[in-house]
Every structure is written in structure tokens, then in C-alpha cells.
Amino acid sequence: MEFTKMHGLGNDFVIVSKYKDIPKDVERLAIAMCDRHFGVGADGLVFILPSDQADVRMRIFNADGTEAEQCGNAIRCVSKYVYDHELVNKEKLSVETLAGIQHVKLHTKEGIVNTVEVDMGEPILKGELVPTAIHDPQVVDRTIEVDGVTFHFTAVSMGNPHAVIYVENAKDFDVEKWGPKIETHPLFPKKTNVEFVTVKSDKELEMRVWERGVGQTLACGTGACATGVASVLTGQASRDVTIHLKGGDLKVFWNPEDNKVYMTGEAREVFTGNWLAPVEF
Numbered sequence: 680m681e682f683t684k685m686h687g688l689g690n691d692f693v694i695v696s697k698y699k700d701i702p703k704d705v706e707r708l709a710i711a712m713c714d715r716h717f718g719v720g721a722d723g724l725v726f727i728l729p730s731d732q733a734d735v736r737m738r739i740f741n742a743d744g745t746e747a748e749q750c751g752n753a754i755r756c757v758s759k760y761v762y763d764h765e766l767v768n769k770e771k772l773s774v775e776t777l778a779g780i781q782h783v784k785l786h787t788k789e790g791i792v793n794t795v796e797v798d799m800g801e802p803i804l805k806g807e808l809v810p811t812a813i814h815d816p817q818v819v820d821r822t823i824e825v826d827g828v829t830f831h832f833t834a835v836s837m838g839n840p841h842a843v844i845y846v847e848n849a850k851d852f853d854v855e856k857w858g859p860k861i862e863t864h865p866l867f868p869k870k871t872n873v874e875f876v877t878v879k880s881d882k883e884l885e886m887r888v889w890e891r892g893v894g895q896t897l898a899c900g901t902g903a904c905a906t907g908v909a910s911v912l913t914g915q916a917s918r919d920v921t922i923h924l925k926g927g928d929l930k931v932f933w934n935p936e937d938n939k940v941y942m943t944g945e946a947r948e949v950f951t952g953n954w955l956a957p958v959e960f
């Protein structure tokens with residue numbers, strides 16, 4: 680099975696585009712292909728599939744085999760892939776995900792895609808829809824206790840759940856210690872992605888992330904969008920921010936006119952390969 684290895688700011692994916700549907704045992708395949716020693720190594724396995732509602736359909740499976748509703752960095756990779764490989768010859772295209780239809784604008788350099796702007800849709804703020812166990816209209820600046828330590832969090836869904844937590848210094852925060860404890864906290868019925876954020880200014884935020892079903896990643900597109908929204912809701916930053924991640928910067932704009940979150944950043948293709956283990960479709 681042919682694949683292409685891509686990343687968005689170091690959040691890396693195995694991209695498979697030659698099939699009309701996902702394989703029979705996709706969970707086991709995602710775990711095997713994402714393994715960084717016995718497999719290709721990636722944060723997720725992504726399938727580009729036909730769509731009757733958009734130019735293409737994307738399904739993404741985390742390194743633990745679970746399917747995610749949405750993935751910002753993967754949408755940028757998929758959009759770059761279909762343009763560069765001439766599957767879709769448009770600089771404005773649409774990608775169908777479990778979270779809805781995402782509209783994408785491609786910015787090319789010497790004929791190939793360099794940066795990608797994605798309309799990630801409207802944030803979902805109702806507690807029970809994120810989902811969280813707090814059934815309020817919004818879950819903003821609430822407390823969560825873990826091992827006797829209290830964190831303040833804001834819950835935002837971009838189709839997938841995020842708990843945004845503000846800390847003194849995100850750059851050296853112990854993400855590996857606290858991330859998994861919050862990811863699996865009973866407050867989050869479908870578990871959650873966890874962002875640890877330091878506000879640098881009204882327009883700049885530093886963010887580290889522990890991803891549901893993956894672990895600490897170098898970047899998280901939906902996490903950056905959730906962080907942008909939470910920072911407005913908690914009155915800590917403007918609607919148009921640059922988010923500094925371990926793997927690079929993302930621009931996030933929560934547009935007051937259409938209530939949609941726009942995310943802009945790079946996407947890169949690294950190598951292609953052939954997965955030799957048997958895969959049944």
C-alpha cells in the first residue's frame with residue numbers, strides 16, 4: 680500500500696490516497712503504521728477518499744487507532760497533497776470531515792502549495808456538546824482538580840474536544856505529566872486534547888499540547904483554534920493571533936462576522952513509501 684509522509688509544523692501523518700474506502704482493520708493498521716520503531720512513525724494515519732459533498736473526504740486515525748472528528752494540520756496536508764498531485768486543480772477547495780465541510784484556500788510558491796488557509800468552522804461551546812460533564816451554555820475559566828492540583832480550563836470543540844489551560848510558562852510546562860491525567864479525566868466523556876498556554880501579548884500566545892490518542896505533539900491545528908477562541912472568551916487576547924507551537928507558528932482568526940475560525944499555516948511533503956504488511960480493503 681503506497682503512502683506519502685507529510686507534516687504540518689511537525690505534526691506528522693501517513694497519507695493514503697489511492698483507495699475508495701478505509702481498510703477492514705483500520706485501528707490495527709493505524710497503530711502499526713504510526714509506530715515510530717516498528718512502523719513508518721507518525722501522529723496519525725489519514726485517508727483521502729471520494730466525497731459527494733466536497734472535493735475530497737478526509738478520515739483521520741490517531742496513533743492509538745481511534746478516529747478523530749477533525750484535524751487541522753492534516754487538512755492542510757491533504758489540501759496540499761491533492762493540489763500538488765493534480766487530483767484537484769483548484770486553489771480554493773473543500774474537504775469533508777466528520778466535523779463538516781471545511782473550505783480551504785491554497786497559497787502556492789513556484790507552482791506548489793506553501794501555506795494553506797482553512798475555514799475550520801464555528802467553535803462549539805455548549806458544555807454537553809464539547810463534550811464535557813458540565814452542561815452549561817459555555818465552559819469558560821472553570822476549575823479541574825488533578826492529584827490535588829487545581830487548573831483553570833476553558834472547553835472548546837472544533838469538532839473534537841479541547842481543554843485550554845493557562846500556565847505561567849508553557850515552554851517548560853510538564854506536559855508529559857499533566858497531559859494524560861487531564862486527557863482521561865471523568866469531566867471529559869470522550870476524553871480531550873489538552874492545550875497549555877501562556878499569553879505573551881494581545882496578539883501572541885505560546886502553546887504546548889497533549890493530544891487525545893497520540894500524546895505530546897509538535898503542533899495541533901484544532902488545538903490552536905480552540906486556544907484562539909478560549910483566549911477571546913477569557914478576555915486575554917484579540918481575535919487575530921499568532922500561536923507559537925514547538926513545531927512553528929499558526930495564525931488563528933476568529934471572525935466576528937461569520938463566527939468561523941480561520942487557521943493559516945504551512946504543510947510539507949517529506950517522502951513516499953510502500954507499506955509491505957498485508958492490508959485488506
Ligand SMILES: N[C@H](CCC[C@H](N)C(=O)O)C(=O)O
Pocket residue numbers: 690741746747748749750751752753839840872890891892893898899900901902
Ligand atoms: N488527536 C486529535 C486529532 C488530531 C488533531 C490535531 N493533530 C490537529 O492538528 O488538529 C483528537 O483525537 O481529537
